[in-house]
Amino acid sequence: MTNRYDRQLKIKQIGIVGQKRLENSHILVVGVGGLGSFVSSELVKAGVGNITLVDYDVVEITNLHRQNLYTEEDVGIDKLVAMKSHLQKANKDVTINTINQQYSPDLLDTKYDLVIDCTDNFPVKYQINQDCQERGINHIFGTCAANQGQVMFIDPTSACLECLYPKENIDKLGLSANIGTNPMIVALTGSLQASLAMKFLTSGKYDAGQLLVLDNWTFDFRKIRVNKKSDCPIDHHNFEERS
Template sequence: MNDRYSRQILFPGIGKEGQEKMGRKHVLLIGAGALGSGNAEVLARAGVGKITIIDRDYVEASNLQRQQLYTEEDVAERLPKAAAAKKRLTAINSDIEIIAIIGDATPEVLREKIVGVDVIIDATDNFETRMAINDVSQKYSIPWIYGACVGSFGMSFSIIPGKTPCFNCLVRTVPLQGMTCDTGGIISPAVQMVIAHQTAEAMKILAEDWGAIRTSFVSFDLWRNQYTSMKMSKAKFSGCLSCGENRTYPYLESENMTKTTVLCGRDTVQIRPSTTGEISLEQLAGQLSVLGYIVKGNPYLLSVEMGKERMVIFKDGRALIHGTKDLTHAKTVYQRILG
């Protein structure tokens, strides 16, 4: 092992043995936005052997204020965040393996990608995906680390199957559903604080220092100088369908995942097709250009301008309809373009 991780190895909580363990471990990162890009960079620099990133979006100018992996060039090229993250992380540490998945973290995808994973990090922006992460974590006994932030406020909790309350238990005690950047903007220091909590917990798990894992639920408000740590042992619910005595893992059922979603903090609706399979972006671009649409693209997506609205289409048939929060209207636009 070279000098790259020498300062980390000197830290007693990791040492040479812990560093070697981290180098053999696999992290599944859900989301590559503010929390995701920060988590990914810290863990890549720390020498985690394999990082799989799942994200459905692409880089926009408004991301640059807090999403530390991305550049103005990524914005100009409209690169998917997962692809842009892989490019940057590989430049940071070429010794580790980075897998980029451009798409939704659906139950099917989570079940497929969970194989061989040592810890899941939540960096998503919606409640539905977190519930699916929670169920796949409980079903396959994989720890996951919850994190969320909005404004100057943030929170984090480490969920260890069989030991801590699960996320489904947690929402019965702590009001988590209101966490959205739609409500009050966000400042970068709050993001960095959550990242610090998440990556520290991830490194404890990866180095197998189980006794050091924080068992409390942490929340803070950097602007109001508030910090709270709550014990959550009593939050565990025996009747929980995700981790209780008669668990059914309801959020791994595809019918419980919506096909249309209004994206956090944006006049944008995502639509997922009911069937899976790739489409030919090159062929579609030709067809739409003939019809008079302004079409731009890269190997990952097409951007189609339609008056005041713009539609971005990915290889898997997913589409982002910009300029509206109206689900019915978004579906109409989707049908008009993709049928």
């Protein structure tokens, strides 16, 4: 029988070794709205071994234009129930765990190889950033609103979310509920988060602290090296000294 991963096994940077690494990985995806539904569907189809999804929302009709996999039949159902059902149909070999609650720090565990922040809530993003930095877990930041998306891989020694956007500027950050969301920017941003995850999980390689900013109206894509802030409230030196 043809291997379902035949086409990605042929990519020289992945191969059988990379695929095995992916199958031995456990990732935590926080939020299965717009970004989370693309991230989880792409990584489940690609064959990540174990995925844990966190959310507490139900599917609404206004979600369907941008949140991959959900259908009209899912409206009114818990997102995790609907998403797990769709994902498991896409790939029966992946272990899918669900945690139906708001994000809280006690959910984070070093058993996760990677955390992917797919929330649309900046206070929660700062909390995930802080918790991952304190525990030494790599995570992928992502956000999008209107026609703009941003992604960055963050490790315990790189620039973090608070280096990028000091918390006091939180009010200036656009949120999709207020300024709308172009459905295609969600697909692009989620796919870029999944791409960063795919590279890291198959090869162990990543470029932390590089922010990609994309705009699918002007078609302007920029990569920006973010410097660590000496006055960042996250103690970056803490982990460097321990490791």
